[in-house]
Amino acid sequence: MTDNILFAALRVCITLLIGLGGGALLRLGLRDLERHLAASAMNQERAKRLTTFIHAGRSAGYLLITLVVISIILRELGLDITPILASAGIVGLAFSLGAQTLIRDWLTGIILVLENHFAIGDVISVGEFTGTVEHITLRATYLRDSDGQLHLIPNGDIRAISNLTARWAQAVITLNFDFATDIAMVKQALEEAIRRLQADETVASNILGTPSYLAWSGLTDWSVQAQLVCKTLPGQQWAVARVLRQAALDCLREAGIRPAVPCQWLAAASTEGD
Numbered sequence: 001m002t003d004n005i006l007f008a009a010l011r012v013c014i015t016l017l018i019g020l021g022g023g024a025l026l027r028l029g030l031r032d033l034e035r036h037l038a039a040s041a042m043n044q045e046r047a048k049r050l051t052t053f054i055h056a057g058r059s060a061g062y063l064l065i066t067l068v069v070i071s072i073i074l075r076e077l078g079l080d081i082t083p084i085l086a087s088a089g090i091v092g093l094a095f096s097l098g099a100q101t102l103i104r105d106w107l108t109g110i111i112l113v114l115e116n117h118f119a120i121g122d123v124i125s126v127g128e129f130t131g132t133v134e135h136i137t138l139r140a141t142y143l144r145d146s147d148g149q150l151h152l153i154p155n156g157d158i159r160a161i162s163n164l165t166a167r168w169a170q171a172v173i174t175l176n177f178d179f180a181t182d183i184a185m186v187k188q189a190l191e192e193a194i195r196r197l198q199a200d201e202t203v204a205s206n207i208l209g210t211p212s213y214l215a216w217s218g219l220t221d222w223s224v225q226a227q228l229v230c231k232t233l234p235g236q237q238w239a240v241a242r243v244l245r246q247a248a249l250d251c252l253r254e255a256g257i258r259p260a261v262p263c264q265w266l267a268a269a270s271t272e273g274d
Contacts, residue, residue, distance in 0.1 A: 051119065
């Protein structure tokens with residue numbers, strides 16, 4: 001009897017050690033693979049997708065190892081899991097309300113990874129949050145916003161997603177001008193801004209195609225609008241927009257053209273006798 005207990009305890013300890021070892025090997029293996037991807041010359045989009053699979057696979061691997069270890073330990077302790085599985089309907093009914101959210105998160109996480117809606121490093125908007133995807137598990141997605149705050153969003157709560165860095169992006173600069181502004185002078189100045197952008201070595205490699213100038217693209221009650229539009233590599237639209245905005249303002253200033261700003265006039269009624 002005592003020998004059986006000792007052997008069972010030994011097998012349980014061995015199972016735990018194997019489980020811990022398996023988890024450590026999984027972690028180290030995936031970490032090495034992630035480093036290899038970072039150092040390789042692989043296509044950026046493909047590398048991001050594989051990194052996303054690694055993060056989700058790590059979460060799924062830990063879950064699988066945990067379930068296997070628990071089932072083996074229960075069997076070694078002499079607990080027959082068959083009746084437990086047979087009564088899963090009753091147990092499932094008892095836990096359905098508490099577990100349905102977790103299961104929904106897992107299923108949504110699997111779908112998000114398989115359908116490649118976004119990957120590690122993408123900038124996305126989910127509800128009220130916008131940020132860079134830092135980590136993805138089967139349960140949640142982690143977003144880091146521009147203020148440095150890390151937002152944990154349960155995958156089951158993700159409904160509509162806006163991916164700001166999918167395949168390509170676009171830098172759009174909107175400028176306002178007075179109604180009396182000379183259109184030809186504005187066109188000449190902004191076309192010069194485009195040439196300066198294309199000649200800027202810091203962003204030239206991030207530009208796709210030829211930037212365009214859209215004359216009088218909009219109208220407000222106090223100005224007419226013109227736009228500069230530039231197609232860029234994903235995630236580079238903000239850097240390109242900064243350079244293009246500065247070039248546009250410099251060229252307009254050199255041409256003696258001032259962008260319009262909204263003005264508010266206040267009229268004071270006169271009082272007799274004053």
